[in-house]
Amino acid sequence: xxxxxxxxxxxxxxxxxxxxxxxxxxxxxxxxxxxxxxxxxxxxxxxxxxxxxxxxxxxxxxxxxxxxxxxxxxxxxxxxxxxxxxxxxxxxxxxxxxxxxxxxxxxxxxxxxxxxxxxxxxxxxxxxxxxxxxxxxxxxxxxxxxxxxxxxxxxxxxxxxxxxxxxxxxxxxxxxxxxxxxxxxxxxxxxxxxxxxxxxxxxxxxxxxxxxxxxxxxxxxxxxxxxxxxxxxxxxxxxxxxxxxxxxxxxxxxxxxxxxxxxxxxxxxxxxxxxxxxxxxxxxxxxxxxxxxxxxxxxxxxxxxxxxxxxxxxxxxxxxxxxxxxxxxxxxxxxxxxxxxxxxxxxxxxxxxxxxxxxxxxxxxxxxxxxxxxxxxxxxxxxxxxxxxxxxxxxxxxxxxxxxxxxxxxxxxxxxxxxxxxxxxxxxxxxxxxxxxxxxxxxxxxxxxxxxxxxxxxxxxxxxxxxxxxxxxxxxxxxxxxxxxxxxxxx
Numbered sequence: 001x002x003x004x005x006x007x008x009x010x011x012x013x014x015x016x017x018x019x020x021x022x023x024x025x026x027x028x029x030x031x032x033x034x035x036x037x038x039x040x041x042x043x044x045x046x047x048x049x050x051x052x053x054x055x056x057x058x059x060x061x062x063x064x065x066x067x068x069x070x071x072x073x074x075x076x077x078x079x080x081x082x083x084x085x086x087x088x089x090x091x092x093x094x095x096x097x098x099x100x101x102x103x104x105x106x107x108x109x110x111x112x113x114x115x116x117x118x119x120x121x122x123x124x125x126x127x128x129x130x131x132x133x134x135x136x137x138x139x140x141x142x143x144x145x146x147x148x149x150x151x152x153x154x155x156x157x158x159x160x161x162x163x164x165x166x167x168x169x170x171x172x173x174x175x176x177x178x179x180x181x182x183x184x185x186x187x188x189x190x191x192x193x194x195x196x197x198x199x200x201x202x203x204x205x206x207x208x209x210x211x212x213x214x215x216x217x218x219x220x221x222x223x224x225x226x227x228x229x230x231x232x233x234x235x236x237x238x239x240x241x242x243x244x245x246x247x248x249x250x251x252x253x254x255x256x257x258x259x260x261x262x263x264x265x266x267x268x269x270x271x272x273x274x275x276x277x278x279x280x281x282x283x284x285x286x287x288x289x290x291x292x293x294x295x296x297x298x299x300x301x302x303x304x305x306x307x308x309x310x311x312x313x314x315x316x317x318x319x320x321x322x323x324x325x326x327x328x329x330x331x332x333x334x335x336x337x338x339x340x341x342x343x344x345x346x347x348x349x350x351x352x353x354x355x356x357x358x359x360x361x362x363x364x365x366x367x368x369x370x371x372x373x374x375x376x377x378x379x380x381x382x383x384x385x386x387x388x389x390x391x392x393x394x395x396x397x398x399x400x401x402x403x404x405x406x407x408x409x410x411x412x413x414x415x416x417x418x419x420x421x422x423x424x425x426x427x428x429x430x431x432x433x434x435x436x437x438x439x440x441x442x443x444x445x446x447x448x449x450x451x452x453x454x455x456x457x458x459x460x461x462x463x464x465x466x467x468x469x470x471x472x473x474x475x476x477x478x479x480x481x482x483x484x485x486x487x488x489x490x491x
Contacts, residue, residue: 020196020384020411021045024174026160026343028150029057030119030397031201031389033141034404037121037148039199042412047193048150049176051099051159055145056138058205061108062101065232071220072212075365076350079342081161084179084188091186098179098188099157103205103231103252107259108134111251112395115480119144119401120471157181160343163198165382172198172384197384197411200341204389205231207338209367211247215296215315219331222298223313230334236260243327245270245317247293248334254279256332257287268325270317276393276439291321338367359424369440374423375454376441377403378410383417386410393444398477402451405470406458415461445485448473 021044025036028050036046054060070077083097110117113130122144128136145151155178162175171194178189208229210216220227230252236259244260246253249271260267261284269283272292283289299314317325341348341363348363357364357371360381364371370390372380379385386407389400409415417423434440443450451472459469473481 020413022047022195023197023199023411024049024160024163024172024193024195025199025201026163027057027201027203028052028055028145028154029059029201029203029389030141031203031400031404032057032199033144033150034119034121034397034401035199035201035388035407036150036153037144038401038404038408039411040148040150042408042414044408044412046153047195048154049158049160049174050154050156052102053099053156054138055151055154056141058102058203059104059108059134059137059141060102061104061106061134063234064096064101065234066096066100066102068220068224068232069208069210069229071210071217071227073208073210073338074212074367076338076340076342076348076363076367077207078350079161081177084177084186089186091181091184094179094186095181098159098177100206103233104134105233105252105255105259106235108255110137111254113480113484116395116477116484117397118477119397120405121401122147160202162345163200163343163385164345171196174198197386199386199388199407200344201388202341204339204392205337207340207367208333209336209338210333211335213247213293213296215298216293216331216333218298219296219313219315226313226329227331228333230256230332231337233332236263239263239265239330241265242329243312244268244330244332245293245325245328246332246334247271248336249274249277249279249289250334250336251279253332253334254282256334257283261286265329268328270319272320275437276442276444278393290325291319291323294318294320339363339370340367372427374417374427375403375406375450377407378417378423380420380423380427383410390441391443391447391450392439392441394447395481398473399443399447399451402454402472406454409458409462409470414465414467415458418457445488448478448481 023039023044023046025032025046025048028048032048036048039046084094109131114124114128118124158176158178160174160176163172165172173192174195175192180187180189208231233256239260241264243266246257246269253269257267257269267287269287269289270293295318297316312327312329317328344362349361350365352364354364354366354369359372361371373387374380376390377386388403388407391399410417455472462469
């Protein structure tokens with residue numbers, strides 16, 4: 001892959017600015033909206049691809065649910081791009097396959113306060129609460145899009161199926177398919193377009209991760225409506241008066257526990273001890289936190305409820321501490337998502353172990369790390385491929401907006417990246433510091449240090465060019481950050 005003049009060289013900054021004109025942005029959630037707006041502010045042409053029909057990303061609520069994943073599901077899967085060409089599909093079925101509903105549930109609220117979760121492009125309306133519902137989040141993102149006239153640049157119901165730069169080519173070829181629905185019929189429009197740069201802003205929450213726990217597949221096969229991934233959760237009503245086993249201790253597990261608790265049933269949260277478990281002091285007192293599931297067993301004498309009539313699953317759950325749970329009505333697998341960019345072709349290597357990733361691989365079998373990124377943004381072998389939203393356990397809107405500002409400055413030629421050898425060395429050093437149990441992209445109370453580090457490099461470039469520096473987070477954000485950091489450390 002060629003380097004397109006965005007890394008350090010002897011060329012002038014003015015010459016760099018002429019090399020990138022047109023940029024593709026994949027996704028219209030917070031990462032895509034802020035990326036597109038900042039790129040436009042830098043004078044670049046932008047096309048946005050969004051596979052659903054609206055702006056808002058993971059915050060858009062849809063009563064429909066995606067197809068359940070395979071059980072287990074632990075590595076990035078191969079994408080069947082011909083899925084909507086199957087015989088006999090209805091328009092509704094094609095819409096689910098082509099632009100699957102996300103994981104947003106009806107009661108979803110932000111778990112990072114709005115004082116820490118905002119874009120530099122638009123303040124929250126005066127009087128906005130610290131924690132708001134998903135509808136308020138969507139309106140905020142759509143207000144940013146309206147302010148910057150982004151809707152006219154979005155190709156809705158359009159999924160990106162291939163992003164490639166053939167050897168010797170200076171531009172990226174982006175192949176897409178657009179689902180066109182008219183009443184009960186549909187068709188697919190295929191297109192291929194060329195871009196100087198591509199920004200991947202498609203988020204993390206598409207491919208459910210299902211652990212390979214002995215017996216879980218048997219439970220799912222025998223009782224398919226009683227075992228589900230949290231991506232399919234919408235409301236707590238189906239669990240009223242039931243015994244529910246949640247597997248995992250992340251944000252969705254906490255939210256579901258809170259919603260189901262108090263509905264007259266029993267809730268277990270099965271989890272493995274982790275330094276990233278931030279739910280321990282926020283889980284409702286009645287929720288029973290137990291060890292991680294070791295095995296599911298089925299009572300072969302038990303019969304499935306006729307016609308799907310509710311009743312306890314005839315089986316037992318053995319935990320890692322050797323205790324046993326019985327009379328479980330529902331299992332919700334809240335074990336997160338697999339990071340996958342299937343449109344990037346051979347850059348995704350799902351059969352390669354994390355430690356065996358070479359200097360051109362992006363995704364490996366762990367399904368979490370996006371390898372070979374400088375500052376979690378720029379693909380080191382060719383920085384005209386950029387990613388926004390990779391960093392994890394951060395202030396999301398604020399940090400992704402900051403990353404988008406930096407990305408736009410680089411692609412516009414106003415800031416130079418370090419030499420490729422320097423970026424590679426820094427990435428190797430970062431991997432060398434990686435410890436078992438770590439998550440590579442987690443910043444968790446380290447984002448201010450990250451921002452300072454990035455600004456040191458960015459503003460040194462801008463100062464030499466006589467340009468205004470990029471601002472970091474403002475005083476209000478810093479005060480809120482310090483307040484919440486102190487509270488977290490006191491727990």
